[in-house]
Amino acid sequence: xxxxxxxxxxxxxxxxxxxxxxxxxxEGSRRRVAIRSCQxxxxxxxxxxxEWVPQIPGLxxxxxxxxxxxxxxxxxxxxxxxxxxxxxxAYPALWVPLGRTVSAALIGVAIGMVxxxxxxxxxxxxAFWSAVINPFLNAFNSVPRVALVPVVIIIVGPTYSSDVIxxxxxxxxxxxFNAFEGGRTVSLPLIENAxxxxxxPVQIMHRVRLPVVIAWTLVALPVSMSLGLLTAITAELFxxxxxxxxxxxxxxxxxxxxxxxxxxxxxxxxGVLTIGCSEIVKRRVVHWWGKV
Amino acid sequence: xxxxxxxxxxxxxxxxxxxxAAAGPPAITIRDVTYQYPNGTQALGGVSLEVAKGxxxxxxxxxxxxxxxxxxxxxxxxxxxxGSLSIVRYSRQRHHIGMMFQKDTLxxxxxxADNVALYWAFHRSLRREAAxxxxxxxxxVGLAGFAGAYPHELSGGMRRRVAFxxxxxxxPEILLLDEPFSALDEPxxxxxxxxVFKILREFQMTAVLVTHDLAEAVSMSDRVAILTSRPGxxxxxHAVPFGNQRSILEIRQESEFLKLYxxxxxxLSIEIEKSRx
Numbered sequence: 090x091x092x093x094x095x096x097x098x099x100x101x102x103x104x105x106x107x108x109x110x111x112x113x114x115x116e117g118s119r120r121r122v123a124i125r126s127c128q129x130x131x132x133x134x135x136x137x138x139x140e141w142v143p144q145i146p147g148l149x150x151x152x153x154x155x156x157x158x159x160x161x162x163x164x165x166x167x168x169x170x171x172x173x174x175x176x177x178x179a180y181p182a183l184w185v186p187l188g189r190t191v192s193a194a195l196i197g198v199a200i201g202m203v204x205x206x207x208x209x210x211x212x213x214x215x216a217f218w219s220a221v222i223n224p225f226l227n228a229f230n231s232v233p234r235v236a237l238v239p240v241v242i243i244i245v246g247p248t249y250s251s252d253v254i255x256x257x258x259x260x261x262x263x264x265x266f267n268a269f270e271g272g273r274t275v276s277l278p279l280i281e282n283a284x285x286x287x288x289x290p291v292q293i294m295h296r297v298r299l300p301v302v303i304a305w306t307l308v309a310l311p312v313s314m315s316l317g318l319l320t321a322i323t324a325e326l327f328x329x330x331x332x333x334x335x336x337x338x339x340x341x342x343x344x345x346x347x348x349x350x351x352x353x354x355x356x357x358x359x360g361v362l363t364i365g366c367s368e369i370v371k372r373r374v375v376h377w378w379g380k381v
Numbered sequence: 382x383x384x385x386x387x388x389x390x391x392x393x394x395x396x397x398x399x400x401x402a403a404a405g406p407p408a409i410t411i412r413d414v415t416y417q418y419p420n421g422t423q424a425l426g427g428v429s430l431e432v433a434k435g436x437x438x439x440x441x442x443x444x445x446x447x448x449x450x451x452x453x454x455x456x457x458x459x460x461x462x463x464g465s466l467s468i469v470r471y472s473r474q475r476h477h478i479g480m481m482f483q484k485d486t487l488x489x490x491x492x493x494a495d496n497v498a499l500y501w502a503f504h505r506s507l508r509r510e511a512a513x514x515x516x517x518x519x520x521x522v523g524l525a526g527f528a529g530a531y532p533h534e535l536s537g538g539m540r541r542r543v544a545f546x547x548x549x550x551x552x553p554e555i556l557l558l559d560e561p562f563s564a565l566d567e568p569x570x571x572x573x574x575x576x577v578f579k580i581l582r583e584f585q586m587t588a589v590l591v592t593h594d595l596a597e598a599v600s601m602s603d604r605v606a607i608l609t610s611r612p613g614x615x616x617x618x619h620a621v622p623f624g625n626q627r628s629i630l631e632i633r634q635e636s637e638f639l640k641l642y643x644x645x646x647x648x649l650s651i652e653i654e655k656s657r658x
Contacts (some may be wrong), residue, residue: 276484278482278483278484278485278486281456281482282480282482282486282547282548283499283503285456285458285478285479285480285548286476286479286499286500286503286551287476287500287503287504287551288503292502292503296488296502296503297488300488300490304490375490376531377489377490377532377533
């Protein structure tokens with residue numbers, strides 16, 4: 090070895106992934122395992138603390154937060170959840186109200202997104218109609234949606250339809266403003282290029298603007314799903330329509346914290362599931378999004 | 382302004398001292414065209430130029446002299462403030478005017494093949510053509526294996542090749558090229574230009590190439606027009622004597638190329654100086 094040569098201190102081996110990409114295999118998997126382990130540990134510590142800390146004698150006298158009557162416990166919630174899921178007559182049924190709430194949210198989200206995206210597409214394509222309609226949409230959007238729940242209930246009654254309509258009203262504006270902005274981001278050269286190739290205005294809207302609008306709308310899908318579920322439950326809390334919202338209401342008025350937490354757990358799981366599914370849909374449909 | 386004039390009708394010719402006149406039947410006749418932007422900027426100050434059928438003319442000039450504006454006027458995307466413009470259509474069977482933009486116009490959600498076939502997506506009655514023509518076109522520029530790839534999976538040079546194919550897929554009679562390869566490195570650009578030149582000749586297209594690269598203009602064109610600083614006018618037009626069989630890769634080493642390049646650069650540098658002062 091000459092004076093100029095330096096002995097290697099470390100050599101990092103970079104492997105080639107089956108899909109042709111590069112990855113640092115050992116380091117990556119170690120990191121993933123470490124993250125998952127920490128997450129599991131946090132959940133275990135939290136559940137153990139929730140289960141056993143309130144059992145420390147005298148602690149519940151200081152605050153309701155440590156009183157099992159108000160905060161239940163993981164084991165009681167699990168028992169309640171099992172009873173609800175297996176139609177045990179000692180517990181309220183789970184699947185029928187859950188089906189009502191989730192289906193109302195899904196239908197509302199679907200209608201709201203299609204209507205919102207459609208209106209956003211059309212208005213982003215027309216400067217004139219955009220100028221005409223925009224002030225009305227902005228005014229309507231500034232109305233707190235919760236204030237409309239009683240109005241909708243008065244009009245259609247405390248029914249499944251009121252859940253769906255409220256969800257549509259909330260999701261429509263999310264989809265609309267996303268689609269509208271998406272439609273307006275289409276660059277002038279893309280439109281001029283289509284025009285030079287002989288595209289009619291309707292074809293430009295269909296072939297050039299629509300895919301961008303769909304992408305922008307789908308980017309908002311996870312948020313829309315989350316808000317859709319929230320809206321359906323809120324509508325049920327107001328109307329008493331027998332969905333998860335009503336179950337939550339009954340549990341709270343009877344001070345049954347185990348049922349309340351069981352419902353919250355179910356809704357959280359449904360939320361995570363629907364958001365996860367909408368992320369998958371988004372990634373599949375707009376796989377090109379954000380890639381240059 | 383006259384657009385889409387039929388063959389055989391007269392062009393009222395009044396060329397300034399032969400410099401702007403083309404040899405052969407005219408495809409484009411621009412007469413004293415001016416263009417003023419809504420903000421008052423005068424981009425074109427009376428451009429007169431003729432382009433013959435099948436000819437490629439390079440347009441160079443200082444930055445901001447109105448080169449791209451001239452193309453927009455030719456494409457019908459901007460209406461001239463004054464002057465007249467005549468673009469002859471020789472065949473009803475071919476698309477009339479195609480344009481390749483400086484900016485990326487590939488649709489990121491469409492594959493390479495679908496981007497090249499965009500013309501047929503807008504002309505459904507002709508879509509049977511696409512199935513046969515697209516593979517043929519991709520083969521011409523060495524992208525046969527990338528038909529199913531998406532634009533984000535391609536290099537910059539490949540993307541420009543696809544954009545070029547999309548603009549010529551319909552075999553337009555006239556092709557407007559707005560600094561199409563300016564963002565590419567020199568070796569990639571020269572390689573693409575070689576393909577582009579061959580295709581322009583094979584498809585017998587009339588082409589207007591706007592570029593800031595004088596070497597590109599000289600190697601690709603039959604004539605080169607130099608525009609003055611803003612507001613742009615045609616300062617002079619120079620014939621390029623290399624014919625149809627030139628190799629873009631080899632031409633740049635020839636003494637004739639270097640001599641022509643030198644004399645054009647001298648004129649261009651005068652206009653660049655003017656635009657700076």
